[in-house]
Amino acid sequence: GCGQQESRERAASHAPEAEVSQPAKQPVDPAAGKKSLVVYFSQSGNTEAVARAIGEQTGAELWALRPQKPYTDDYDALLEVASSEQQNGARPAIATPLPDLDSYDVIYVGYPIWWGDMPMILYTFFEDGDFSGKTVVPFCTSGGSGLSGTVETIEQLAAGADVKQGLHVGSAAAADATGAVNSWLSELDLYR
Numbered sequence: 001g002c003g004q005q006e007s008r009e010r011a012a013s014h015a016p017e018a019e020v021s022q023p024a025k026q027p028v029d030p031a032a033g034k035k036s037l038v039v040y041f042s043q044s045g046n047t048e049a050v051a052r053a054i055g056e057q058t059g060a061e062l063w064a065l066r067p068q069k070p071y072t073d074d075y076d077a078l079l080e081v082a083s084s085e086q087q088n089g090a091r092p093a094i095a096t097p098l099p100d101l102d103s104y105d106v107i108y109v110g111y112p113i114w115w116g117d118m119p120m121i122l123y124t125f126f127e128d129g130d131f132s133g134k135t136v137v138p139f140c141t142s143g144g145s146g147l148s149g150t151v152e153t154i155e156q157l158a159a160g161a162d163v164k165q166g167l168h169v170g171s172a173a174a175a176d177a178t179g180a181v182n183s184w185l186s187e188l189d190l191y192r
């Protein structure tokens with residue numbers, strides 16, 4: 001605060017060897033006051049691996065989005081379930097209550113690409129929360145598709161949020177995503 005700076009200046013001007021007394025520059029703490037949360041849905045662990053890499057790099061807390069009704073482990077059956085949820089515009093219920101988003105400024109949101117889009121539970125998530133004034137940072141994993149227009153969808157769903165450039169990681173690279181995560185994060189330059 002001001003008092004501290006004044007006493008530092010006084011100390012400097014009273015120091016016998018001080019020649020020119022300059023006001024002390026306040027150091028800038030890059031992450032000051034910005035709390036981050038990583039929210040992710042991951043059915044088979046790939047997106048979760050990327051979420052962990054983001055958590056390790058940023059110190060953000062992790063929160064897994066889980067459906068009240070768990071999805072089948074049978075891949076072919078899941079393809080069908082996901083497809084019909086998408087066609088029906090389903091809003092699968094979330095198992096545990098959302099964390100209080102008010103406490104966070106930066107919210108990373110991670111998901112696999114399912115049939116060229118986010119799984120429908122992400123729609124539930126975005127429609128349930130108030131994202132105005134937040135920084136929302138999307139990331140996804142997929143077999144071959146990239147972000148598939150999901151960043152634009154999130155811009156529409158998260159009204160009033162500053163939605164950043166998303167990160168896509170191929171499924172096969174998800175377990176070793178630290179390098180990709182780090183260069184993406186430094187490009188985003190969020191903590192200033």
Ligand SMILES: Cc1cc2nc3c(=O)[nH]c(=O)nc-3n(C[C@H](O)[C@H](O)[C@H](O)COP(=O)(O)O)c2cc1C
Binds near residue numbers: 146
């Ligand atoms: C229902 C379903 C639909 C999928 N659709 C796509 C797709 O459209 N494009 C793609 O590249 N990968 C698709 N995949 C592959 C997943 O995106 C990929 O395996 C992802 O890394 C899974 O993430 P997770 O382990 O976090 O659940 C699909 C997978 C499932 C289960």
